[in-house]
Amino acid sequence: MPKLRWSAIYNHSVLLIGVALMMGPVLLAFATSTHDRIVIHREGLQWSIGPNxxxxxxxxxxxxxxxxKTVNGVLMMTNSLVMGLGFAVGKxxxxxxxxxxxxxxxFRLGVACFWLIFLTLLLxxxxxxxxSYEVVQGLGxxxxxxxxxxxxxxxATGTFFFRQFFKSVPDELLEAARIDGANWWRFLIDILIPLSRTMxxxxxxxxFVVGWNQYLWPTLMTTQEGYFTIVRGIRQIMQVWVESNIPAYEDAMALAILAMLPPVxxxxxxxRMFVKGLVETEK
Incomplete structure (x- = not known):
C-alpha cells in the first residue's frame, strides 16, 4: 500500500478549492440561465438546472x-471576434x-524611446x-x-516582451544573414518571426482575451447597436425591461456564458504554446 503523502493531499486540496472558487460562479450563472426570468426575479440565482x-x-x-430589436448574440459575438482579432494582431x-x-x-535615442514606450504602462x-475619444471623434x-x-x-507590454526576446537571439544569426545578402526585412521575416512563433x-x-473583454472603450466608441460587442450587449439587455417590469435575466446570463467560451x-x-512562449529561455 503506497504511503500517504500529506503534502500531496494539501496541494490537491488547495487546487480543488481554487477550482471551486473559479467554477462556482460560472456554474451558478449557467444554471440560472436555464430558468424563467420570473423565477429568477422572485427566487434569485438558481443552482438547479431549469427547463428553459x-x-x-x-x-x-x-x-x-x-x-x-435588431441585434442578436451572433452579431455581438462577431463584433467581439473582430475586435479581439484586430486587437491582438495589431498589437x-x-x-x-x-x-x-x-x-x-x-539609433542614438533607441533606449530612450524604449523607456518612453514602457512608461506608457503608467497611463x-x-x-x-x-x-483618445476626442481624437477618434475628430477623425470621424x-x-x-x-x-x-x-x-x-x-x-508597451508586447514591445517589452519582443525586445527581450530579440536581445536573446545570438548575434551570429544577424552576421550570417548579412553574409547571405539578407536585408533587414528578410532577416525579420525569414529568421526572427519563425523563431518568435511561441512568443x-x-x-x-x-x-485576444483583453480585446474580447473590453467594455469601457466599446461603450464610448459605439452608439449604434450594430457595433455592440457581446460584453457591451449584456449591459444593454439588462437596461431593457419587458413584460411586468422584469429584465431578461436569463438572456443576460446566457450571453455571459457565451462570452466566456471563445477566450476559454x-x-x-x-x-502549451502560451506557457512555452512565456517561460522558454533557450532560443
Whole structure:
C-alpha cells in the first residue's frame, strides 16, 4: 500500500478549492440561465438546472434584442471576434516592428524611446480616455471597427516582451544573414518571426482575451447597436425591461456564458504554446 503523502493531499486540496472558487460562479450563472426570468426575479440565482435552457440560448443567439430589436448574440459575438482579432494582431505587428527597430537599428535615442514606450504602462486607458475619444471623434471613426481597434493597438507590454526576446537571439544569426545578402526585412521575416512563433502565440492569447473583454472603450466608441460587442450587449439587455417590469435575466446570463467560451477555447487550445512562449529561455 503506497504511503500517504500529506503534502500531496494539501496541494490537491488547495487546487480543488481554487477550482471551486473559479467554477462556482460560472456554474451558478449557467444554471440560472436555464430558468424563467420570473423565477429568477422572485427566487434569485438558481443552482438547479431549469427547463428553459435550449430555448434561452437559442433566443439569446438568434432573436433580436436591445432597443431596436435588431441585434442578436451572433452579431455581438462577431463584433467581439473582430475586435479581439484586430486587437491582438495589431498589437503583435506594432510591437514586433517597434522592438525590432529598438534592438537592431541601434539609433542614438533607441533606449530612450524604449523607456518612453514602457512608461506608457503608467497611463492606462482610463487615464487617457477623453483625449483618445476626442481624437477618434475628430477623425470621424465613431461607430466603426477602425475606431474600436486602431487607437488601442500600441502595446508597451508586447514591445517589452519582443525586445527581450530579440536581445536573446545570438548575434551570429544577424552576421550570417548579412553574409547571405539578407536585408533587414528578410532577416525579420525569414529568421526572427519563425523563431518568435511561441512568443507570438503567447502575446496573441493575452491580447485576444483583453480585446474580447473590453467594455469601457466599446461603450464610448459605439452608439449604434450594430457595433455592440457581446460584453457591451449584456449591459444593454439588462437596461431593457419587458413584460411586468422584469429584465431578461436569463438572456443576460446566457450571453455571459457565451462570452466566456471563445477566450476559454483560445487558452485551452494554445496553452502549451502560451506557457512555452512565456517561460522558454533557450532560443
Amino acid at each position: 435552457g435550449v430555448e434561452t440560448y437559442a433566443r439569446a443567439m438568434f432573436e433580436g434584442s436591445g432597443f431596436t 503583435i505587428v506594432v510591437s514586433i516592428l517597434a522592438a525590432y527597430a529598438i534592438v537592431y537599428f541601434r 492606462p486607458l482610463e487615464v487617457r480616455i477623453l483625449p 471613426l465613431l461607430n466603426t471597427y477602425t475606431g474600436l481597434i486602431v487607437p488601442l493597438i500600441a502595446s 507570438i502565440a503567447a502575446i496573441f492569447i493575452i491580447m 477555447l483560445v487558452v485551452v487550445l494554445f496553452q
